[in-house]
Amino acid sequence: MVETDLKDVFISGSVSKTTSMKSSKTVPDFRYQYLSHCDINTYLDTLQAKYPHLVKIKTIGYSFERRALKSIHISTSMMTKVNELEPVNKKAKSTLNGINRSKSALKRKQVVLIDGGMHAREWCTISTALHCASQLTDNFDENKNLLEIFDFVIVPCVNIDGYEFSRCYKKMWRKSRRPIEFSKFIGVDFNRNFSVGWETASQKTSSCTYRGEKPFSEPETRIIKRLMHSLKPTFYLTLHSFSKSIMFPYAFTSMLPYNWMSLHSLAKAAGQAIQKETGTKFRIGSVASIIKNAKASGGGSVDYAHKTAKIPFVIVMELSGGSFQPPAIAINGVLLESWIGIHAMCSFLKNRNKI
Known part of the structure; x- marks a missing residue:
């Protein structure tokens, strides 16, 4: 887990208060219950607030009933260069330096596209898509080797x-x-x-x-x-x-x-x-x-x-x-x-x- 170490670093290249990372709404835990469409979007927005240089949320269109269909883009390409940041500790600096060494390969990065919820009743596929996003962000340190090669685009709920x-x-x-x-x-x-x-x-x-x-x-x-x-x-x-x-x-x-x-x-x-x-x-x-x-x-x-x-x-x-x-x-x-x-x-x- 690197959330504690990196969340202050990824805000505009400077240290920010922990309170700025928090969403105004507490989102139910998708690991133990099924989220509503509103809570899904709130969770995605929360990840973007935590990791603004790693995560970008996009509204990619609207459903027939005019609900916003959102995707989450996870990419180290959005990160500011290490020398423009002010890491709060050695561990954070080490992690970011590891990313910086791979920046020469960013233009060659490939994309992984994941979607869930194409069938309405398959609720757990939506939870799984959200879990993928969580693993790539909250567990960034464990999965940064994948993010050095791939950008991930996840559409948690198509239907x-x-x-x-x-x-x-x-x-x-x-x-x-x-x-x-x-x-x-x-x-x-x-x-x-x-x-x-x-x-x-x-x-x-x-x-x-x-x-x-x-x-x-x-x-x-x-x-x-x-x-x-x-x-x-x-x-x-x-x-x-x-x-x-x-x-x-x-x-x-x-x-x-x-x-x-x-x-x-x-x-x-x-x-x-x-x-x-x-x-x-x-x-x-x-x-x-x-x-x-x-x-x-x-x-x-x-x-x-x-x-x-x-x-x-x-x-x-x-x-x-x-x-x-x-x-x-x-x-x-x-x-x-x-x-x-x-x-x-x-x-x-x-x-x-x-x-």
């Missing part, structure tokens, strides 16, 4: 409207909340609304996997599409639950991508790390090989990310936990387990000679 509806009214709701024209039904499955394989996904408006009237009919999927193309990430990770699987493209076809062996090795690195640390065994393979129904899985974000957005490393991680919404007492265990796998995948890519 904000559906998530709030699931929290407040119908726990098992999966889709968005946009009314479908000429239909009595509501909502589109975001993970069937991307263009690759879209034509094979469900056309039934009554289905919980309804694909939408056309690819990218939803503002939220268009936002993720724009992020993929603008960021050009090396690694796209989308979090789902709860089948204990680490999968790679494709979902819409049983055919494998050109670099499937590398993708399999990436997924295997996560699975082995998790099993070694926790004993939990995750299935590894392409989405189609594990789900066994490629025609029903078209229009997913992973296939678009790899085939059209040309992101070389793409993984969908289906969490453990035994349900879409593990009980509060089980949340932290799922988060710790998931981070082991995510850290292992990032380390795997970091250690490759060529990505």
Whole structure:
């Protein structure tokens, strides 16, 4: 933990009072309960207040119901040079010097894009995305080796409207909340609304996997599409639950991508790390090989990310936990387990000679 040492250093290159780091609102702990959309955004703002030269919060668009869709960008590129700062102790100075030595490589840094909450009822994926942000900031010293190579962009909750509806009214709701024209039904499955394989996904408006009237009919999927193309990430990770699987493209076809062996090795690195640390065994393979129904899985974000957005490393991680919404007492265990796998995948890519 380096929060105590660095929080005073990262404010405008000078020492600031601890009180300036505190949010005006106390945010519930996401490790032990599920946060509302409002609390999610407040937590993100709190991280930016703590680490203004490490964290930037962006409003990347708005949901159908006009909720702000936010991302957190975590990058050492935003840090002020060490000689412009006034470290409060030797430990802080040492840590910052370690970052400074890598500044020559900042222009070559690659991007890791992570999203959660694409399906409304999969609450724990949102908590996991927040946990990733926490690990990279509050536990900066333990993970700075990753931040020397990667910038991280995390979208904790893609399906904000559906998530709030699931929290407040119908726990098992999966889709968005946009009314479908000429239909009595509501909502589109975001993970069937991307263009690759879209034509094979469900056309039934009554289905919980309804694909939408056309690819990218939803503002939220268009936002993720724009992020993929603008960021050009090396690694796209989308979090789902709860089948204990680490999968790679494709979902819409049983055919494998050109670099499937590398993708399999990436997924295997996560699975082995998790099993070694926790004993939990995750299935590894392409989405189609594990789900066994490629025609029903078209229009997913992973296939678009790899085939059209040309992101070389793409993984969908289906969490453990035994349900879409593990009980509060089980949340932290799922988060710790998931981070082991995510850290292992990032380390795997970091250690490759060529990505």
